[in-house]
Amino acid sequence: MDIVIGVGNTLRRDDGLGPFIAGSLPPIPGVITLAVHQLTAELTEQLSPVDRVLFIDASMTDEQIQLKRITERNAPPGHVFAPAALLDLARVIHGSAPEGWLLSVPGYDFDFGEQLSSQAAVLLPIAKQAVLEWINEGEEHCSHPSIDNVE
Numbered sequence: 001m002d003i004v005i006g007v008g009n010t011l012r013r014d015d016g017l018g019p020f021i022a023g024s025l026p027p028i029p030g031v032i033t034l035a036v037h038q039l040t041a042e043l044t045e046q047l048s049p050v051d052r053v054l055f056i057d058a059s060m061t062d063e064q065i066q067l068k069r070i071t072e073r074n075a076p077p078g079h080v081f082a083p084a085a086l087l088d089l090a091r092v093i094h095g096s097a098p099e100g101w102l103l104s105v106p107g108y109d110f111d112f113g114e115q116l117s118s119q120a121a122v123l124l125p126i127a128k129q130a131v132l133e134w135i136n137e138g139e140e141h142c143s144h145p146s147i148d149n150v151e
Contacts, residue, residue, distance in 0.1 A: 014107030
């Protein structure tokens with residue numbers, strides 16, 4: 001099972017990209033979708049039993065959409081917790097944590113307001129497609145576990 005977590009403040013325009021993208025996904029068997037204002041310790045209980053997690057967040061520094069595996073070395077600062085710190089906390093508290101991924105989507109306007117900027121809105125279909133491809137890649141690995149052993 002996978003979980004997709006859209007992170008951001010929907011009252012700060014493009015900061016709401018994560019929740020907006022997560023909320024626009026159709027129901028997908030085997031995938032839990034959440035939209036949260038920020039990453040908090042309470043999420044560890046939902047993270048520990050899943051195989052993979054994809055955090056979707058607006059970026060103030062990236063100039064293009066980027067999908068990266070979360071490691072300690074590339075862990076971006078988060079809201080309250082960085083995604084890597086939240087995964088570490090899940091591991092400590094519950095004994096397990098999923099494989100972590102981050103989809104960073106460029107944001108352009110973080111002022112007060114509920115609508116996305118026109119520049120960010122243009123990126124929505126591309127970002128949504130990236131999420132769906134990430135989900136499908138996970139299904140392929142589950143369906144064909146022997147592929148991972150081929151070198």
